[in-house]
Amino acid sequence: MNFSFAASPVQFADTIYYGGDIVTVNDQQASAEALAVKDGVIVAVGERKALAQFKGHKTKMVNLRGQTLLPAFMDAHSHYINSLSVANQVNVYAPPAGPGTSPESIVAELKKFVKAHKIPKGVLIQAYGYDENVMPEGRQLNRDHLDAVFPDHPVLVNHVSMHGGVLNSAAMKKWKFTAEMQTPPGGVILRKPGTAEPYGLIMETAFLPVFADLPKPETDEEIIAATRAGQMMYARAGITTAHEGATHAADLKVMQKASKAGVNIIDVVAYPFITDLEEVLKDNPPESFGKYNQRLKLGGVKITIDGSPQGKTAYFTQPYLTGGPGGEENWTGEPTFPEEWVKKAVKQVYELNVPLNLHANGDAAIDLFLRAHEYAAVGDLSRDRRTTVIHSQFVRKDQMAKYAEYKIIPSLYTLHTFYFAEAHKANRGFEQASYLSPMRDAIDMGLHPSNHTDFVVAPLDQMFMLWSAVNRVSRAGEVYGADQRVTPLEALKAMTINVAFQYKEEASKGSLETGKLADLVILDQNPLKVAPMKIKDIRVMATIKEGKTIYQREK
Template identity: 25%
Template sequence: MLNFLFFLFTSFSLLSLAEDRIIIPKDLVTLDSDYPNATAVLIRDDRIHAVGAKEDLIKEFPNTPVDLTHKNDVLIPGFIEHHIHPLLAAITMNSEIVAIDDWTVLNKKSTGIRDREGYLKKLKELESSMNTNDPLISWGFHHYFHGKLTKDDLDKISSDRPILIIHRSFHEFIMNSKALEFFGIAKEDLKGLNAEEKKLANYGEGHFSERGLIMVMPKIMQFLAAPQRIIGGLSITEEYIHKQGITLIANPGAMYNKLTQGAKNYVFGDIDTPFRSLFIPSALYMLEHFNNSELLEETEALLNWGEGKVQYLPKHIKLFSDGAMYSQNMVLRDGYLDGHQGVWLMEEDIFKETFRIYWDAGYQIHIHQNGDSGLDRILEVLEDNMARNPRDDHRTTIVHFGYSAFDQIEKMKQLGVIVSANPYYVPVLSDLYSKVGIGYERSQEMVRLGDVARANIKLSLHSDMPMAPASPLALMHAAVNRINYANEVAGPNQRISSLNALKGVTLNAAYLLGLESDYGSISPGKYANFTLLEENPLTVDHLLIKDIKVKGTIVEGRLFGF
């Protein structure tokens, strides 16, 4: 009977239309406690209509075609990448990737380089191989692996070609003399900086970071985000995201630039894009354009900026505590071994007032944090606002969660925060940071997800691409195994289970976005979003999670194959 139904069903096209059907895969992972042993799922239009045993669904819905095309696939809830930066990813895709880790973008592979000599040699090779006079744009530099890099170093590679080096964190740019000239950056551009910000804008060395970078970024973005370049980069990013099995993305901290948003809408907004995109405004960018009295009205106005499959998520905002993890600009309780200081991304008074404005308006507040002192500031401000204006289910989100202290975990639980962590920090940074800047004990405990899980705090996983590859399987692998470049397990007690890791890129990611009623599990009534895998990530050897083959996705009932 099943063979007859399969023959009948495949006599018309299934490959692209959201047809009603009963899908029977090799294995089904629902993440719904009501259907732990289900073997089939019925799709009706763009939603899941029923879940259960295949025999029961066929009997209950005898006129619904049976789809056996996934009989060799593992069907799981669609991956959700809830923290990705499409614009930065597009710039990265248009750049020469010279990073500390291996990257494969479509068919182009870049092998990781972790020493200064190899890094400079690679830059020279790239520059000499260029046949045009275009600038050399490279992303992935990390000063603790590659050494200090200045304008003079880059001038030695070429004094004729503009060279722009984008730090792995995207919070630091380094340029040679020709690049400063090419982008039109002059010392006069820095006159508006205060004393603290001037430390972050070193014109003589061609180095600009954090708030110092913000001053010159508009001139640089005229080139990096030029329509033709950015559309090409976004198109590559779209294909890359799809091939990781992702069915829904979110961008917390979207730039306030309508032209750039138009490019995102153009590439990601059409009906054939294999995922939906949700954007969350950045309070940091909003404050550059509006005063406090205008913030809420102008933030609400952004809801009209999306088109098609691109939308702004209502009542969500992103704030910033301390600096970048890759730059060692996070603010730490016990400081750094070399005596340098971290950086606050928002001045304390501005942070407190901005938090208050959005808190009182009922927003879910997502806050970039990497240092334990940065986390202290967040928890103190949240505690003050809870006492002043209590809110239930506020879902204030700690974003990145680089360094924290054990004593903060209980306070986080009491205050009702949730965690959006980047577990990729552990494999790429824990060994080096154990030796440089921070020390062994603190670095073994970075991204302490084990403690978070034991406290029953909701946790989700993100890439912050391009800070990490936008691969949910790679993120799961990092969180479950925590194996670093020294081939050692960093902080064994901070590992989490494969189940918690899978929830972190599906069900809990949906919860973080306030969309758990529509996404995150294979449950009746939710969107029919599935990721198709070759192996089950809950039963495969945990050391092989990152190697599981992604075979395609189903998004709102429509199959998107490779």
């Protein structure tokens, strides 16, 4: 068996792990019998006998007892800031993640929540995870459903896409949505049939003022409590590096306050949203990006080009088979911002010399980005900028060839093959739905794709995400894109070492190698050995950040 040690002189380890499978995600040393940690860093990986020299009288010997040790998971894309508030919101995900099976079930959950928490009249109630695609008979949650039970509370039921939500009348009044309001470019305001009255669903650019105005923790005590609660959600999922995927200036100040207070137990990588960039740069110059400050770093800048395919706001070259979200005919979706604006924004980020994360779902949105890249990077198209196209769900094969040529990273989203495949089949057709997040082709073309949950769009469940990449089975039990399945190891790389590369952290994270941080996760089974359909049942037993256990599953 291969083994590797840190440079001499040998120091006694703080901890040595042994007695179970050790999956290194290091192609040069695929497995090991033991792993030693000193001062939060891996100092040796190899045979247990060879690691005996690292055992001192104070060394803690951890017997895995048949469980599996891996590098901790790295979150390639989620909305970390939302974890600070969802503990005080209602889960209305569709099964199996939640109880949202109909408008009535969602209202019932809201009613139960208000009663249990004794929420006073006039106080905003929020829920997350609403998915109209699973509502029976095509019914949608609307303002009337909410008004009937909550005439005195503003209610916002956030759409599962995170790109909008359903508002009741009190919330409409709070955020000034009226019949006279014009729908902004790139936005959606669903109107009550036969009238101009907003009927509940607000999406994309029309929703941005709502999103920006949502309540946030303000006092130091609130920020500390919310940060601890949010980060434990990631720790329980085996994640030690989280992603904040569209950071507004006010959100960044909250995160920086938490960092200054020293309460972060995981690393957080934040990407300021392009519309807030000038405000963020006032206190955070470009040279400060890419450097952790008490476990928080600015990773780059986020630009959004289109919406969500399940919300029918993603931008395609061909029309949706089912029309637009408001019944529009020949609907292809629209870009969030005009193309000329996007080109200038991409150029601005490239000139700042910081990484770009760009949201694009539909193939027309990806075409638009590629044109923006060619405009902004003219003369240096293939420079390694760690530009990442978040989601890239309906990327075409010819577009992935451009990714490879231009050194662009696709961060894919295989969970849609379970949660939204039926909606994509209805909206886009089976053939296009089957090429959703084509991880097999991406790998075969030499790319190093990452994979993500987009939490809170999907739950923080890394084993379910890995399962979706390996199996590509829908909620209805149908396989979407069997030719795009990957091996468990390839799927594991998409949530560890490939994410480290995305963040320019491959020298310190993502695999179990000497000199790297001891960011570890212990699972009750080895995902490389269990039956593929059983991967989703694997449990996180412990999460270790730089040698310190931050989560331990109760026995």
